[in-house]
Amino acid sequence: MPLRPPTSLALIPRPTLPTIQLCSPVIRNRAMSGAHHAHEDHYDPPSGWLFNVPPGEKPKKEGWETLIYWGFFGSLALAGIGYAYKPDTSIQTWALEEARRRLEKEGILPPPPATSSRRN
Numbered sequence: 001m002p003l004r005p006p007t008s009l010a011l012i013p014r015p016t017l018p019t020i021q022l023c024s025p026v027i028r029n030r031a032m033s034g035a036h037h038a039h040e041d042h043y044d045p046p047s048g049w050l051f052n053v054p055p056g057e058k059p060k061k062e063g064w065e066t067l068i069y070w071g072f073f074g075s076l077a078l079a080g081i082g083y084a085y086k087p088d089t090s091i092q093t094w095a096l097e098e099a100r101r102r103l104e105k106e107g108i109l110p111p112p113p114a115t116s117s118r119r120n
Contacts, residue, residue, distance in 0.1 A: 053059045103109035 049055070051059065100109065104111050
């Protein structure tokens with residue numbers, strides 16, 4: 001097993017046993033008493049119902065749910081509309097318009113035909 005250089009956590013000084021023994025008995029008991037909870041059972045047995053709602057019953061609607069649904073989906077719809085109508089600010093579009101304008105100014109490219117406001 002290759003030796004690894006010490007990490008930054010290894011450089012932090014840790015209290016030694018004599019330091020804990022110098023503390024008052026109350027502090028010493030608190031510092032050493034947390035280990036006995038680690039062996040307790042952490043398993044919660046299943047109740048049999050998803051979200052504690054019996055099969056065939058509708059869950060009771062809480063007061064905050066309607067506000068969250070309208071707020072979330074309403075803001076999502078507004079964001080979609082805003083994204084659909086945002087202006088085109090890409091560099092490619094700007095470069096194409098600038099090149100067309102310069103070519104028309106030099107006479108290389110004929111000006112675009114006038115479009116009528118009437119559609120067929």
